[in-house]
Amino acid sequence: MRLFDVLGPVMIGPSSSHTAGAARIGYTAQKLLGEIPAQADIGLYGSFATTGKGHGTDKALVAGLLGLRPDDPRLPDSFALAAEQGMAFRIHPVELRSAHPNTAVLTLTGREGRARRFRRRQQHPDHSQ
Numbered sequence: 539m540r541l542f543d544v545l546g547p548v549m550i551g552p553s554s555s556h557t558a559g560a561a562r563i564g565y566t567a568q569k570l571l572g573e574i575p576a577q578a579d580i581g582l583y584g585s586f587a588t589t590g591k592g593h594g595t596d597k598a599l600v601a602g603l604l605g606l607r608p609d610d611p612r613l614p615d616s617f618a619l620a621a622e623q624g625m626a627f628r629i630h631p632v633e634l635r636s637a638h639p640n641t642a643v644l645t646l647t648g649r650e651g652r653a654r655r656f657r658r659r660q661q662h663p664d665h666s667q
Contacts, residue, residue: 557594559640560586561613564602567644567656575625575646578603581632584639596629599642603627 568574578600586595594614601616602608604623612619620627632643637657644656 557598557613558608560590560595560598560642561602561606561608563642563656564599564644565605565607566602567646567654568603568605570656571646571648571652571654573648574605574623575603576649577647578625578627579645580627580629581643581645582629583632583634583637583641583643586640586642587631595642599629599644600625600627603644603646 580596580599582590582595590596597614597616598608600620601610601613604616604619604625606613606616606619634641634643634657641657645653646656647653
């Protein structure tokens with residue numbers, strides 16, 4: 539048994555998959571875009587869509603898109619931070635076929651108009667290595 543098996547990930551929020559995992563998805567997408575997006579269309583599938591708001595999935599994804607990590611204490615304030623930084627976003631459920639229940643579809647547009655689309659499923663933090 540490892541220490542991680544007892545303590546879990548260092549994070550803000552109630553759920554390692556719905557909060558920490560979602561923040562990692564947003565963070566990775568933002569890094570791949572190369573900037574904080576000017577616009578983000580965030581589609582949630584499965585349990586991300588049905589229980590995500592209560593678990594902080596929505597705020598965590600936005601926080602990650604702003605470059606915040608899962609343990610950043612500002613994560614719960616990500617909607618206000620997005621407004622301050624001029625990032626518009628829309629969060630809505632999506633229907634997908636044969637997708638993992640914790641899947642997000644992110645369509646991001648940068649300040650110069652560069653657009654990228656990502657479909658990522660949350661992977662349990664212990665399996666991310």
